[in-house]
Amino acid sequence: MKSNSDIPGIATKTPEGIRSGGGAYRVLVVDDSMFVAKQIGQILTSEGFEIIATAGDGEEAVRKYKELQDKIDLVTMDITMPKMDGVTALEKIMEFDPNAKVVMISALGRQDLVKKSLLLGAKNYIVKPLDRKKVLERVVSVLKNG
C-alpha cells in the first residue's frame, strides 16, 4: 500500500500568491482600519502575495491606482470610508481601467450594495469578519479567471 510520504512532490504546493511564471501577485489594499489592512495583509502575504500599497480612503485609493496601475494585479476595497466611499472609488477606478480587478471587502452585506458593486465592475464581494480560507479562495478565483 502506498502512502503520501512514498510519493515525492505531492506534499509541496506552490503558494497561491505566486504566479505560474514566477513572481508574486501584487495587491493594493484599501481600508480605513489599520487592523483590517494588517489582517488582509497577513492573510495574503502568508500565501506569497505582495502588498504593493495601502490606502485609507477612496480618494487615496484612486490616486494610488492611477500611479501604480501596471504594477497592480488586484485591489481589495472596503466600502465605508471617510472622504470617498468604496463604491464611488470602485466606479472611478473602473472608469480609468476597465480591466481592473477589484474585490469588495465590507462589514455591510446589503444586497443592494453587492449588486451595485458587481454591476459597476467589481469581481467579487466578501463580507467581514474575514475568514482566511474564504479570502484566499475568492482572491485566487478572481486572479485566475479574470
Added chain:
Amino acid sequence: MRIDYINPFVESAFSVMAEVLGCEVKRGEIYLKGSTQTIGGIATIVGLAGSVEGRVLLDMDNKTALNIASAMNGEKLTEIDDLVKATITELANMITGHAVTRLHDLGFKFDLTPPAVITGENMRIHDIGVEALIVPMEMPIGMVEINVAIKERG
C-alpha cells in the same frame, strides 16, 4: 427605540462576537438608559444614517479591550495603542454592519458612517431626546456593552 430594530442588533452582536473572539458569549438583560455614563476605558462609535439618525457605541474597560484586541490579532497586546483602537473599532463596525444588513432585509434602509474612538475614564454621552438601549455582552475575557440610540426622522 423601535422594537423591530432591537433583535437585529442583539443577534448581530452575539454572532459577530462569538465568531470573531471564539469564546463563550452570554447576553445580559437588555434595558433603556436616559443618558449614558460609559464604563470607562474605550468606547467606539459608529454612526447611523438614512431613514433614521443614531449611533451604535461599543463600550468596555481597558483590560477587556486589550483582551479582545489580543484575541483578534492573534498576539498578546499590552498597551492601548493605535492597533488596539483600530481593532476594537473594527469590531464595532462589523457588529453594526451586520445589524444594518439584517435590517435592510427587513425593509429598513440604514447607512453606516465611519467610526470614531474615544478613550477616557468619566465619559458621559448625551443624546438629545432619544434613549439608549443597552445590551450587555458577557465573556470570560470581559464585559462589553452595546449601546444603541436611534431616532426616527420626521
Added chain:
Amino acid sequence: MADTQQQEEELNFNFSAIDSEALAKIDYKMVTFNLAGKDYGIDIMTIREIARGDRFTYVPNAPDFVRGVYNLRGEIISIIDLRRFFGLEPQESSGPENILISRIGDNTLGIIVDSIDKVVGIDSRAIQPSHPLFADVNVRYIYGIVEKDDRLYIILDINKIFGDHHDAENLSAGEPSAASSFQAETQAAPADAPALAEVQAAPAAEKIQAEAQTAPAAEKKEAPDKAQTPETPYVYSRRTGQLWDDELVKAFSAIVPPKKSGYLHIWNPGCGKGYESYSLACAVLEAGIQAVPKIYAQDNDFAALSAAPGLSFNPDEADSIIKKHLVESPSGWRMSSEVKNMVIFEYRDLANKHVFPGLDMVVARDVVSFLKPEARDNFYAELKEMAQPGVILVLGDHEKRPMDENAWQPLTANGLSVYKKI
C-alpha cells in the same frame, strides 16, 4: 380658643365614648393633614412625631421632591416635599414647614405637608377603595377613602411612598456616589441641626405627639393587618387588552383631529401587546382623514411589546369595523399591511426624554395613574412641550383631568375621557 378646646377633646378620645352606631368601633387611627386643599390621613402607627423647621441640608443628585436631609437627634433622615412627590403645584414656603416624621422598620422619612390637623379614629370597615376621580394623587399611593364627621379623608399608603422614594433615589443617584454624598452631607449636618430642633409645639401638636408615641403600645391588638396592603380596585377603560367593538371605534373616529395634509402624529404610550394601538389605527382609518397617520405605540414591557408586530387575532372575536382590516396569513389572522404600516412599536421608558417629529393626538388610557413620579413628571413635561393648541388627549375612562388644568378643555365624547389643548 374654642377650636383648640374642641381639638383637645377629640384628642383625649375615650374608647367608651358615645358613638351613634352601636356596633361601630375605633380600630384605626390616623394623623390627618391638609395638602393642596384636600384632607389626607396616614396610619398613626407609622408616625413617630411631628416637627416644624425649614433648614435642610441640600443633597445633590436627588429627585426634586427631596428637600434635603435633617439631623433628628443624631439620626439623619430624608425630608420629602409631598406636593412635589405627588406632582402637585409646589407652594411658596414662607417660614418653617410642617413635617410628619414617619417610620417603617429601619427607615425614617420626614414628610412636608401644608398643615397638620389632628388624630382621627375610625372603624376600618368604613374605609372605601379609592376611585381615581377622587384624588389629585396617583392611585398607587391611596390605601382608601373614609368619611368622618362630614369630612372626606384620603388615606395614603405610606409603604408605597417609602418604596417609591427609595427607588427614585437609587434611580437618580445612578452612581454609588449618592450614598457617599449622603455621608458627606451628614458630616455637615450637625452645624445646621439647631434649625429643626426648634420644634414649635402648638398645643395640638404636643397632643398628637403624645398620641403617636403611646399609640403603638395601646393599639397593637386592634389595628388592621398592615402587612397586606389591600388591592385598590382600579377600574380599567373599556376593551383594555382586547380589540375594540364598533361603538368604541366610532367614538374614537369622532375625535380624531381632521388634519388635511402631512402626517397625523399620534402618541400612544402604555400600548402593551398592541390591541389598543391596532384598534386605534382602525378608528383613524374609519375617520378618513387626509393626513398620513403615524401611531407611536410605546411601552417599557419588552416581552409584551415583542409580540405586538406579529400579533394574530381570532376573526370571530372581532367586531365588524375592525374585522374589515384583518387578513388571513399562514400564521393566523393579522392586521392588514395598511394598518401595520401606520403603527410603530417602540420600546421606551417614559422616564427618559424622547423627541417626536410632531404631535397631534395622545392616547394614554390608564397609563398616567400607574407611573412612578419621575416618569409621570417627564410625561407631563413632554406633553407641555410638544402639544400645540388643538391637540387631543385621551385618558382612561375613569382617569381624572390632566395636571395642567387650565391648558386642557374637557370634551364630551361618548364616555371617553377626552381633552383638547387650548
